[in-house]
Amino acid sequence: MNCPACEGTLSEKTVGGLTVDVCEDGCAGLWLDNFELEKVDEQHESAGEALLDVTGDPGLRPEGDDPYACPSCSDGSVMHRNFFSVKREIEVDECPTCGGVWLDVGELGALRRQYETEEAKRRAAEEEYQRMFGDELDRMRRESLDDLQRARSFAHALRFVLPSYWIPGDQDWGAY
Ligand SMILES: [Zn+2]
Ligand SMILES: [Zn+2]
Structure with a gap:
């Protein structure tokens, strides 16, 4: 696999039972397959710690x-670029x-510092979305198929900030 950022060759790296692809000889970016990010994005997850050592070539x-x-x-x-959390600091x-x-160099470290646990991240997201969209979510829960469709794309956009809302059937306003 080639690096999407600097076009170097990605090499596989296994840390804590997880195999990821890193641009070790290039820009030090990191490729994570679906659902791997959630295994390394918290400070207590040691696999993520090991991945912070990738330094690469700063010129790239x-x-x-x-x-x-x-x-x-x-x-x-x-x-697509998505915000990692409701803090809207890291995409x-x-x-x-x-x-x-794909995480550019430095992004994994930055997002690991945002929340200590998945629970803390989820709680922050729930509070934020209740504040922003509380009424809207209640309405979508009750209304038509059109709204359900909109709610689906909404839930997709929230995948990173609120993973439990993305997983089918795990939302409190109904199954997608
Ligand atoms: Zn690269
Ligand atoms: Zn793809």
Whole structure:
């Protein structure tokens, strides 16, 4: 697999039972398959700690805002930038096709410092969304299929900030 940021070759690295792809000889970015991010994004998760040591070549660090092409999908899927949490400080690149995530160098460390646990992250997200969209969510729960469709894309956008709302059937306003 080639690095989406600097086009170097990604190498596999196994830490704590998890195998990820890192741009070790290049920009030090990190590729995580679907659902791997949640195994390394908290401070107590030692696999994530080990991945912070990847240093790479500072001269190859990515610049610019061009979206990355997914390194895993062969169909040219373009990755989307999503906020990692309701703090809106860190964006990560996610492939809409395979669900993989690309982290530029430094992003893993930054997001591991945001919340100590998944529970703390979830609580912060719930409070924020209740504040912003509480009425809207209640309404969507009651209304038509159109709204359900909108709610689905809404839930998709929330995948990183509120993973439990993304998992089918695990939302308190109904199953997707
Ligand atoms: Zn790279
Ligand atoms: Zn992909």
